[in-house]
Ligand code: IPM
């Protein structure tokens with residue numbers, strides 16, 4: 001097993017450190033795993049003037065999996081687009097063809113009251129968002145800003161090829177097969193042709209998965225249904241842009257975006273694993289960030305790239321056990337609990353493991 005470690009910016013380093021402590025426990029038990037670090041995002045820009053240096057890309061290409069922290073910071077917002085930290089994650093996804101993004105939203109019983117929604121709405125929630133990651137308006141050409149003020153025009157293009165739609169829908173159907181066998185495909189077919197094609201292809205593929213119950217929902221309705229009655233969903237499959245927005249929304253059902261891991265997979269199971277939260281510049285360096293999304297991302301790595309469901313399950317149980325001790329980082333703390341530090345939460349997971 002060869003893993004590239006890209007901690008990135010902001011809280012990236014702090015949460016990565018805790019994930020590596022978990023990895024060290026597994027290593028001490030004999031797990032053979034090779035790790036190598038590289039700079040990415042703002043950190044790479046500061047050192048080399050490039051958010052995704054060739055050396056980093058090369059390391060990623062030679063690795064089986066990538067653990068990715070977070071990138072970005074306000075100091076980079078004025079840079080040209082191809083120098084910004086975000087370019088690194090978008091570039092990695094595209095270069096490595098990590099097209100299938102799995103974003104689970106589970107409510108741990110220990111955290112049922114951490115959500116801003118009522119516990120009776122969210123408790124027991126277990127949904128999986130399958131987001132397409134290398135197409136859509138994120139990458140469509142043409143794009144840009146033309147003209148001169150006050151008549152400038154900004155434009156982006158939403159586009160999907162049939163092949164791109166097909167392969168992510170197959171991931172959606174297969175994911176549903178392995179879970180509750182219900183797949184909800186999200187589109188905006190009442191307005192956008194791209195997503196009419198999406199819906200047509202979903203219908204066409206459905207007979208290949210007779211056990212899966214396929215439904216369709218417009219994205220605006222889905223945004224509403226996610227807060228009205230989120231447990232109606234099992235697997236959601238959607239495009240890059242809608243998936244970006246809906247997965248942030250879904251994360252808050254679980255109490256904190258600081259809890260949610262993700263996997264971005266290519267067609268061969270190689271993957272990049274990262275928390276869905278960002279670099280949180282406001283709390284960076286303070287040692288208070290929640291490391292659990294990073295640790296849970298590592299669990300996903302064992303499950304999806306290395307087929308070590310046993311290790312994934314162990315890490316997930318250890319996270320639950322850590323939460324059961326009552327420890328809470330600030331993002332999931334209640335009025336009566338004193339927030340713990342990043343390292344204290346990491347220690348609790350390591351102990352439970
Ligand atoms: C995400 C992030 C990224 C995205 C940004 C950082 C480019 O929001 O992973 O959800 O929009 O995909």
Ligand code: MN
Nearest residue numbers: 244245248276
């Ligand atoms: Mn996002």
